[in-house]
Amino acid sequence: MVKLVNRIVTVSRTPVFFGKEVFPAFDRLVKSMRPSGIFILVDSNTREKCLPVLMRKTAALATAQVMEVTGGEAAKSLACAEKLWNDLLQAGAGRSSLVINLGGGVISDLGGFVAAGYNRGIKYINIPTSLMGQADAAIGGKTAVNLGNIKNQVGFFHSAAAIFIFPEFLKTLPGEHLRSGFAEIIKSILVSDGSLWRRLQKRPVSLMMSQSVESATWQDLILAAITFKNKVVVKDYREVKLRKVLNFGHTFGHAFESAMMNSKGPILHGEAVAAGMICAAWLSHLKTGLSRADLDAITKYIDEGYSRVHVDPASFSMLMEIMMHDKKMKGGQLQFTLLSKPGLPVTGVLCSREEIREAIDFYNTTLSG
């Protein structure tokens, strides 16, 4: 059930609080949990920009200890998780300790993973501070670290005790990360709401980037993404079927992101997803009846907001190998989430190697005009 009271959303599995007034509810919840110790996980940026705000606005964290990791995708590693497990052990953390993840998707994925493994699972709360985190990553109980350059290869389903979304944190988020997070909002709209997609096209990414994150348009879009993700996760927590709709653009996106992770020019998750959505839109045109006009509209909208990623055609075999690790195989073929039209996703569409190559060729050669 989704209940909306003063823009606070609650769902049955994990309550999600959204808005300027989330912290009194946070204090009440933490107090009621009676944790034996509280550990706040931050990266260097969220320590500087968000932790002071959190400490000012809450009372329940006065005795909490802070654990800091160097930010960025590299922190989503087993080595980093092991270091945090050791830190928890040294600090005497036990079954009733509480982890607070204060940061973007890297911190919620890593901190959730650490909480899931420590003492076979301790409680944690997500306070997402990036757009990617607020609109997507902090919600849904998927936690993971990367294995080598394979994204999210090792992870657990382990739900947060609650999620507190304080939109003001976005005011200090660097522009490139706001743009990256916006790709997940585009995805969420493309797979959920055709009429919102038509309205979004009147608001190009560059226009959105120039508007205050506190504007009603921004708040409505973030809330729409949160509400949609909640709805999906409540119905299909373990991604048996429905949750796969959230993977639109991600099989390609993860492959691009993984392929470039160790290169000189790593790309942000959202940039990779934006590129992946153009490839998936092409496959949708080929396989599931997405019209040429819709394909062109999606390509044009994404091109206006995101630079094209350089996908080297010579790296196709490596990309295929990475995609085959992406857990979406059936009978030796890759399965994709595609669209029959905006708002109408189709999951589990089998695509051949040649079709996948065509999609990447489309991305590399067809610039929207």
Ligand SMILES: NC(=O)c1ccc[n+]([C@@H]2O[C@H](COP(=O)([O-])OP(=O)(O)OC[C@H]3O[C@@H](n4cnc5c(N)ncnc54)[C@H](O)[C@@H]3O)[C@@H](O)[C@H]2O)c1
């Ligand atoms: N678990 C899921 O369901 C899920 C869904 C989508 C994405 N993800 C994961 O999320 C990760 C990407 O998340 P991200 O884009 O938030 O990356 P991130 O956590 O690295 O944050 C982006 C950057 O912004 C900084 N930052 C965050 N909040 C800030 C703030 N308020 N002010 C100033 N700086 C701030 C961080 O320090 C970092 O440098 C990827 O690893 C991706 O796989 C997970």
